[in-house]
Amino acid sequence: LSWKRRRLQFLYFIDSNFIKVLKxxxxxxLNVLASLAAPPTIPPQFSSNIVKVxxxxxxxxxxxxxxxxSPQRGLKVFQSGIVGLAPKEWDGTPEAWSNFTQWTxxxxxxxxxxxxxxxSPAVVTFEDMFGWLSNSVYSGTTIVNNKTATVWELxxxxxxxxxxxxxxxxxxxxxxxxxxxxxxxxxxxxxxxSIDFMTFEPVAPPSEFSDLNTTAALYPPAxxxxxxxxxxxxxxxxxxxxxxxxxxxxxxxxxxxDAGFVCFDxxxxxxxxxxYSVVSLYSxxxxxxxxxxxxxxxxxxxxxxxxxxxxxxxxGGYSFCTxxxxxxxxxxxxxxxxxxxxxYSCLTHAETTSGExxxxxxxxxxxxxxxxxxxxxxxxxxxxxxxxxxxSDREQIxxxxxAEAQSNTMGVDTRVVGWYHSHPKITCPPSHVDIRTQxxxxxxxxxxxxxxxxxxxxxxxxxxQFHCFQSISDQKAISLPxxxxxxTAVFARLNVxxxxxxxxxxxxxxxxxxxxxxxxxxxxxxxxDDPLLQINASSIYxxxxxxxAAGFVYPLAEILDASKDAHQEQEQALSxxxxxxxxxxxxxxxxxxxxxxxxxxxEQLLQSLEKDIAMRIRxxxxxxxxxxxxxxxxxxxx
Numbered sequence: 268l269s270w271k272r273r274r275l276q277f278l279y280f281i282d283s284n285f286i287k288v289l290k291x292x293x294x295x296x297l298n299v300l301a302s303l304a305a306p307p308t309i310p311p312q313f314s315s316n317i318v319k320v321x322x323x324x325x326x327x328x329x330x331x332x333x334x335x336x337s338p339q340r341g342l343k344v345f346q347s348g349i350v351g352l353a354p355k356e357w358d359g360t361p362e363a364w365s366n367f368t369q370w371t372x373x374x375x376x377x378x379x380x381x382x383x384x385x386x387s388p389a390v391v392t393f394e395d396m397f398g399w400l401s402n403s404v405y406s407g408t409t410i411v412n413n414k415t416a417t418v419w420e421l422x423x424x425x426x427x428x429x430x431x432x433x434x435x436x437x438x439x440x441x442x443x444x445x446x447x448x449x450x451x452x453x454x455x456x457x458x459x460x461s462i463d464f465m466t467f468e469p470v471a472p473p474s475e476f477s478d479l480n481t482t483a484a485l486y487p488p489a490x491x492x493x494x495x496x497x498x499x500x501x502x503x504x505x506x507x508x509x510x511x512x513x514x515x516x517x518x519x520x521x522x523x524x525d526a527g528f529v530c531f532d533x534x535x536x537x538x539x540x541x542x543y544s545v546v547s548l549y550s551x552x553x554x555x556x557x558x559x560x561x562x563x564x565x566x567x568x569x570x571x572x573x574x575x576x577x578x579x580x581x582x583g584g585y586s587f588c589t590x591x592x593x594x595x596x597x598x599x600x601x602x603x604x605x606x607x608x609x610x611y612s613c614l615t616h617a618e619t620t621s622g623e624x625x626x627x628x629x630x631x632x633x634x635x636x637x638x639x640x641x642x643x644x645x646x647x648x649x650x651x652x653x654x655x656x657x658x659s660d661r662e663q664i665x666x667x668x669x670a671e672a673q674s675n676t677m678g679v680d681t682r683v684v685g686w687y688h689s690h691p692k693i694t695c696p697p698s699h700v701d702i703r704t705q706x707x708x709x710x711x712x713x714x715x716x717x718x719x720x721x722x723x724x725x726x727x728x729x730x731x732q733f734h735c736f737q738s739i740s741d742q743k744a745i746s747l748p749x750x751x752x753x754x755t756a757v758f759a760r761l762n763v764x765x766x767x768x769x770x771x772x773x774x775x776x777x778x779x780x781x782x783x784x785x786x787x788x789x790x791x792x793x794x795x796d797d798p799l800l801q802i803n804a805s806s807i808y809x810x811x812x813x814x815x816a817a818g819f820v821y822p823l824a825e826i827l828d829a830s831k832d833a834h835q836e837q838e839q840a841l842s843x844x845x846x847x848x849x850x851x852x853x854x855x856x857x858x859x860x861x862x863x864x865x866x867x868x869x870e871q872l873l874q875s876l877e878k879d880i881a882m883r884i885r886x887x888x889x890x891x892x893x894x895x896x897x898x899x900x901x902x903x904x905x
Contacts, residue, residue, distance in 0.1 A: 306404075306419055307432045309397040311337045314470040315438070318463040319346060333462065334475040340393040342371040343475055370479050377479060384480055396443070399428050411439040412463060437467040456535055493555045503551045506532065508542040511566050514549060515602065516635070518564050541565055569635060603685075603715055603735045603747050605629075606641045606754040611830075612774045613643060613719050614731065617689035619782060619815060621722040623648075624656040627778075628666040629685035629717065630673060634760050638684050638715055638747075641757050643774055644669045645781045647788070655700045656688045658708060677765040679758070687717035695720045695734035697744050706738035715747055779815070786811045 317333040329348030336342070345368045368379040376391035377384055403419040409431060410416065416431035416439045429442035444459040504525035505514055520528060529546065532538055541564075563569040609629065616625050626648060631640040646662040666683050674681045686708070688701070695718050697705070705716045720732040735747045758765060790808040794801060 306400050306402075307417070307430065307436065309335075309400060309430075309438060310469065311335075312470060313438075314468050314475065315464040316466045317344075318465065319344070319461070333464065334470060335396075336475075337395055337397075340371075340373050341476055342369075342393060342396075344369045370476065372476065372479065372481075375481075377481070379479075396441070397430070400430060403428070403430065412465070414439060416440065438464045440464065495555070497555070498552050499555045500550050500552050503549050504546055505549070506543045506546050508566060509545050512547070514547075516563055516569055516637075519549065519551070567635075602750050603638045603640065603717075604750045604752055604757055604760065605717075606757045607751055608754050608774075609640050609643055610733070610751055612778070613687050613717065613733070614721070615775055616643075616645065616778045617691070617719040617721045619778070621691045623651050624689050624691065626656045626658065626686060626688035628663075628670075628683050629687055629715075630666075630670050630681050631684045631757075632680055632682055632761065633684065633714075637760070639757050639760060640684060641754055642673065642681070642769060643687070644683070645774075645778050647781055647785050651785070651789075655698065657700065657704055658686065663708065673769075677767055679761070679763050679765045685715040685717060687719065690718055690720045691722045693720065693723065695732050697734075697736050699742070701736075702738050702744045703741045705736065705744065706741045709738060782815045783812060786815065 312335065314332065314334045317331050319329050319331060329346040331344060331346035331348075333345075334341075334343040345366070347364060347366045366380060370377045370379070371391060371393045374392045376387035378387060379385070399421050400419065403421045406418040406420040406429075408415055409418050411431050414433055416433060419430045419432070421428045425446040427442070427444040429440070430438070431440040433439055440461065440463050442459070442461045444457055446455050446457050448455045502521065503519040504522060505517060505519045506525055506529050507514075507517070519525070525546065529543075532541070532543055538544065613627070616627060619625065627646065628644040629640045630642040630644055631638065633639070644666045646666060648656060663683065670681045670683050686705075697716065697718060701716065701718070715735055715737050718734045718736070720730070720734070723730050723732070733749070735749045736744045737747055738744045754768065786808060789811075790804055793804045793807075
């Protein structure tokens with residue numbers, strides 16, 4: 268019995284080890300067979316309930332819906348998650364949650380939340396997020412949400428991709444870890460995005476993209492005005508480099524918003540790149556309305572990520588009208604810097620007629636979001652009325668052609684940066700037609716409008732004013748600050764010296780030509796076969812030309828008188844400066860003569876010393892020679 272028991276134990280030991288070895292061999296064989304199998308393929312169209320973890324959620328798991336349509340180059344991701352940077356008292360309340368949708372269709376990406384849709388400020392095009400699978404390699408198995416999954420991976424120096432699929436070919440998880448810059452101007456870092464596919468359903472993609480209103484996204488309506496339009500004072504913070512204290516054209520935020528920016532900038536190790544080290548607090552008086560704007564950060568030059576041309580505004584999260592999250596961002600306005608010769612030219616043009624509005628284009632360039640204006644371009648008017656003036660596409664094209672010609676002549680890149688028109692006998696604020704016109708031409712980078720109010724008699728005086736504005740919708744405008752400088756100072760901001768500068772009188776002559784051309788066109792349009800009507804039209808034409816000459820010569824004479832007075836003041840100032848400099852030069856000359864006399868005396872003293880030293884050396888040598896020839900030579904040698 269003892270022997271039989273030992274034999275059975277031995278056989279059981281052999282059988283159990285054999286089974287273990289057999290299982291390992293089978294597992295190895297299955298792995299070998301799997302690695303030899305072709306990489307998996309993803310269905311070209313599908314939808315799924317997902318759980319997503321992305322860099323901007325700080326590891327938070329957001330639930331949502333994923334719609335994929337590779338043939339139509341479409342992707343939709345709906346997420347519902349806890350709001351970042353929310354106050355502690357929101358914990359456990361509905362306010363702590365936010366819904367957010369991202370659509371990528373072709374070459375455009377859109378964001379949506381709370382019924383609002385906005386085009387992405389950055390250029391984000393559709394990419395096949397599963398296109399790498401054809402080059403992937405088998406990497407074993409794992410457990411994903413209590414399901415056994417086959418793992419396929421692809422690694423490069425700057426990216427890591429992982430795809431987990433079930434036994435029936437359905438996606439369970441995808442991981443993308445890419446070394447990239449999360450925001451413009453930031454150094455690249457590893458950004459990991461993980462998506463768990465909880466369900467899998469084939470879909471008809473068009474129905475999933477029907478809620479995308481691209482028109483509303485590309486041209487968002489103006490945000491509703493606040494109930495109380497009274498300006499308010501807000502505490503706004505900015506994280507910036509030491510010594511950079513100008514906040515115009517820079518993004519600011521409230522305490523929570525800037526705390527989030529500081530943490531993100533530091534944790535992403537971006538402070539080594541942007542040198543941000545100081546947090547400053549400003550009290551800013553603002554109009555209490557939310558709206559789209561162009562956020563800018565960094566310096567020399569600023570890096571802007573907004574697609575909108577608006578340089579000033581206030582926004583909620585993702586540039587939406589409503590405050591979807593508790594962060595308030597704000598960008599403060601940059602300036603419009605106009606050369607004094609442009610102001611003279613525009614006023615000359617505006618004062619040629621008190622019965623109609625005149626118009627022209629502003630030529631210049633952009634410099635660190637400042638708009639520089641150093642010349643004008645006058646085109647014939649399409650609509651000649653006392654209360655409006657409008658621009659045509661043809662005029663804009665011709666103005667841009669003149670700007671390009673001026674670029675070649677001056678050697679300075681010149682563009683159409685704005686337009687100007689007059690308000691005869693009324694004040695400066697833009698009319699609804701002006702706002703609509705500005706809103707339409709802003710789409711072709713004509714970023715601002717100038718209005719000159721002339722013939723506006725107040726208190727018995729002809730008051731002249733000018734105003735700069737920009738449209739934030741087809742119904743609302745904002746004011747932009749203006750600085751008037753000399754043309755030389757304007758070019759100095761670009762660190763360029765133009766090869767040739769057009770004389771202000773050339774612009775004045777061009778204005779006179781355009782006005783005469785407009786009258787000639789009106790004269791020809793009224794010519795009839797009736798001789799009496801022809802005589803009447805000719806009389807009106809002659810009178811109009813005479814009025815233009817009279818109206819043109821008077822303001823031009825005023826400008827010449829003002830220029831003469833200014834030149835005389837400059838001449839007097841220069842004369843005084845020359846006198847002061849001459850006095851300084853004479854004093855320096857006297858000092859120089861005194862120093863020269865002292866140098867001559869020193870030279871004589873030096874020569875006298877040299878002679879004395881030479882004589883002493885000669886006497887010493889003679890004494891030594893006499894000493895060597897005397898009986899005291901032995902003593903001398905010792």
